[in-house]
Amino acid sequence: MTRRLPALIVACLLPVAAMAAPCGNTAQGFEAWKAAFAREAQAAGVGQRGLNALTGVSYSNGTIAADRNQKGVKYSLNDFLRIRGVDAIVAGGRKRKAANRAFYDVVERIYGVPAGILLAIHGMESGFGSGFGKYNVLSSNATVAYDCRRSEFFTGHLVAALKLVDRGWLDPNARGAAHGEIGHTQFLAGNVLAYGADGDGDGRVDLYGLSDAMASTANFFRQKGWQPGQPYAEGTRNFAVIREWNAAKVYQQAIAIAAARIDG
Structure with a gap:
């Protein structure tokens, strides 16, 4: 999933003056970069637990292969709905909503985001x-x-991930998707710091x-401008908030369609 961390948040996570570790486009140089980045991370407020975790990271060839092979979403909407299995997501979402109705009602009262939106995203992500990803x-x-193509965007997320380790919110051995997406709804680390909410107290x-x-996930939508009780079909203000979740139009449309069917 594409999630855009606001530039202001990235700046807060890693002071501009500290951004000096040399990037690279191959595994060569990664260990030297780690040593330099550790100093930057410490200056940005990462504690000892996070710094210790940084020493154990390795260059992920799988991540680079996935990143280099991104082709974007070019399916028609109907093809995308079929390929992503939206009918099964709707069926699964309805069952989960029925089994946990009180929980989703509380979440909606607090954040104004209906169960259908959350469950559509949960199913799609x-x-x-059933699958959080296979990458550390x-x-x-x-x-x-470290990668020169992606440093500007992901440096702040790495600092955030190390801070999550400091707080005990992320196990250093946790597995996720190819770009470090985390958990049930595949947040990037910076978004966990910015929008994370303690749902179980x-x-x-x-x-x-x-x-x-x-x-x-509900807090993310609310903070992005979700209007409680308002429609979220394409063309509405709430659909504009769905666009904040993923850059692909068919993905946005699929979320809205699946959500409406789950809540219908």
């Missing part, structure tokens, strides 16, 4: 938690932060926990 989250983040934000993932 991780198959309702920290190594994926570090690899694209245990004092931490764990996107591998369903309650926290749903609350955090």
Whole structure:
């Protein structure tokens, strides 16, 4: 999923003056970059737990291969709905809503985001938690932060991921998607810091926990301007908020269509 971390948040995560580690386009130089980046991370407020975790990250060839092979979403809407299995997502979403209606009602009261939106995203992002990804989250983040093509965007997310380790919100061995996306709804680390919400009241934000993932996703939408009780079909103000979640139009349309069917 494409998630855009506001430039102001990135600036807060990593002071401009500290951004000096040399990037690269191959694995050669990665270890030297790690050593330089550790100093930057410390200056940006990363603590010892995060710094220790950084020493254990490795260059992820799988992440680079996935990044280099991105082709964008070019399907028609009908093809996309079929390929992504939206009928199955709707069926699964309806079952989960019925089984946990009180929880989703509370989330909607707090954030104004209906269950259908959250469940459509949950189904599309991780198959309702059936697959979080196969890549080490920290190594994926570090690899694209080091890569010269992606440093500007992912440097802040790597610092955020290390801060999540500091807080005990992310296990250094956690697995995610190819670009370091985390948990049930595949947040990037900077978005966990910016929009993460403690849905189960245990004092931490764990996107591998369903309650926290749903609350955090709802908070993301609310903070992006979601209007409670208003429609979210294409052309509405709320559909503009769905665009903040993913850059592909057919993905946005699929979320709105699946959500309407789940809530219908």
